[in-house]
Amino acid sequence: MADTTTPVQDKGPMVMVYIGDDDPSRGDSHGFKGIGMRMAQKLHGEFHYLENKHLADLYPNVKRPHDAFLKYLKDHGKPDIMFSRYGYGGMMTSIPVRLLVSSVNEGLSDDLLSESSLVSHHLTPELLAEQGKQFRDNYKEINTPLVAVMMVNIKDIESFAQKMISKCAAYEDGATVFICTSRRTDQDNYTKLKTRLEQLAAEKGLGDRLKISGYNFHEHVGEKSFNPYVGLIEAADHVVVAGESMSMVSEPLAAGKPVYLYEPGHGYSSLKKKGLAINFNKTAANTRFDEARIKPVNITEDIADRLIDKFNNVSRKTKPAGLMGWVQSKANAFKKTFGI
Numbered sequence: 001m002a003d004t005t006t007p008v009q010d011k012g013p014m015v016m017v018y019i020g021d022d023d024p025s026r027g028d029s030h031g032f033k034g035i036g037m038r039m040a041q042k043l044h045g046e047f048h049y050l051e052n053k054h055l056a057d058l059y060p061n062v063k064r065p066h067d068a069f070l071k072y073l074k075d076h077g078k079p080d081i082m083f084s085r086y087g088y089g090g091m092m093t094s095i096p097v098r099l100l101v102s103s104v105n106e107g108l109s110d111d112l113l114s115e116s117s118l119v120s121h122h123l124t125p126e127l128l129a130e131q132g133k134q135f136r137d138n139y140k141e142i143n144t145p146l147v148a149v150m151m152v153n154i155k156d157i158e159s160f161a162q163k164m165i166s167k168c169a170a171y172e173d174g175a176t177v178f179i180c181t182s183r184r185t186d187q188d189n190y191t192k193l194k195t196r197l198e199q200l201a202a203e204k205g206l207g208d209r210l211k212i213s214g215y216n217f218h219e220h221v222g223e224k225s226f227n228p229y230v231g232l233i234e235a236a237d238h239v240v241v242a243g244e245s246m247s248m249v250s251e252p253l254a255a256g257k258p259v260y261l262y263e264p265g266h267g268y269s270s271l272k273k274k275g276l277a278i279n280f281n282k283t284a285a286n287t288r289f290d291e292a293r294i295k296p297v298n299i300t301e302d303i304a305d306r307l308i309d310k311f312n313n314v315s316r317k318t319k320p321a322g323l324m325g326w327v328q329s330k331a332n333a334f335k336k337t338f339g340i
Helices: 027-042 052-058 065-076 088-094 105-113 125-138 157-168 187-203 229-235 246-254 269-273 300-318 322-338
Strands: 005-007 014-020 046-051 081-083 099-101 146-151 175-181 210-215 238-242 259-262 277-279
Touching: 014 027, 014 065, 027 046, 027 081, 027 105, 027 246, 027 300, 046 052, 046 065, 052 065, 099 300, 105 246, 105 300, 125 229, 146 157, 146 187, 146 229, 146 246, 157 175, 157 187, 175 187, 175 229, 187 210, 229 246, 238 246, 246 259, 269 277
Parallel strands: 014 046, 014 081, 081 099, 146 175, 146 238, 175 210, 238 259, 259 277
Antiparallel strands: 005 046
């Protein structure tokens, strides 16, 4: 079982992310984890990340996750800042915390930053570098440039495939298209896209010049095999997001790579104006992808700062704000307990 506790220092507040039996690969889960870790670091506190499977490993004789969760709190203490969308309605009212965060990822971006195109996530330069190395170790037969297709679902597969093959054919020395699906991707949609790309590559006589590879999330559920998603972001020369996913748009930008958009759910106008997003349909066929790079864009830090402000505002109502206020409140509680 993964370590669920990450102590940063022992004097700050406890920050907990509890996703219950939700999918840890979801954007909301990654967003909670990334924000929670940054808040714990900034507040010199302790970070706890919990799934129901962690609780089952820790307390195998406790049948109900709710009871196991209560036991975990008894063993480790009550969190001061809680991120959870799982069962908090009844559970968290009986376990009051100073700051409860239960909004979906895009809700946090909109409410705290008035941002409608980007969301928070768990990616850091260190994690990208580590996963990028693992990607290269697991996928050695890669022609460069590497074009990542971060796929949700595609309605017009034919138009996408024709444009992709046309652009890749401009690389005389070869290229690789790597399709990586999400938990929301329909398996048949993935199969149709991969098959059509392979057919068109053969029709164009590209042979071994163009490699078509992929990873279908649903084929590996429950396995311990390497998930290439994060490593692909780091390794890719170009990233295309096919379908609507604010996480899939936000995460490559954190790696300093602009994204090409195909069939997005909304306009992403602010990102396009800044040169961070490009309409894939409007790019010219038979031409290579733009080689531009950008300064990494990551709003996780900003959201963590805003939530720390909220935490401090709540603290001011009863206790001094910030880390020093936290230390003082602990000291006062100790004095009260022991009659000092």
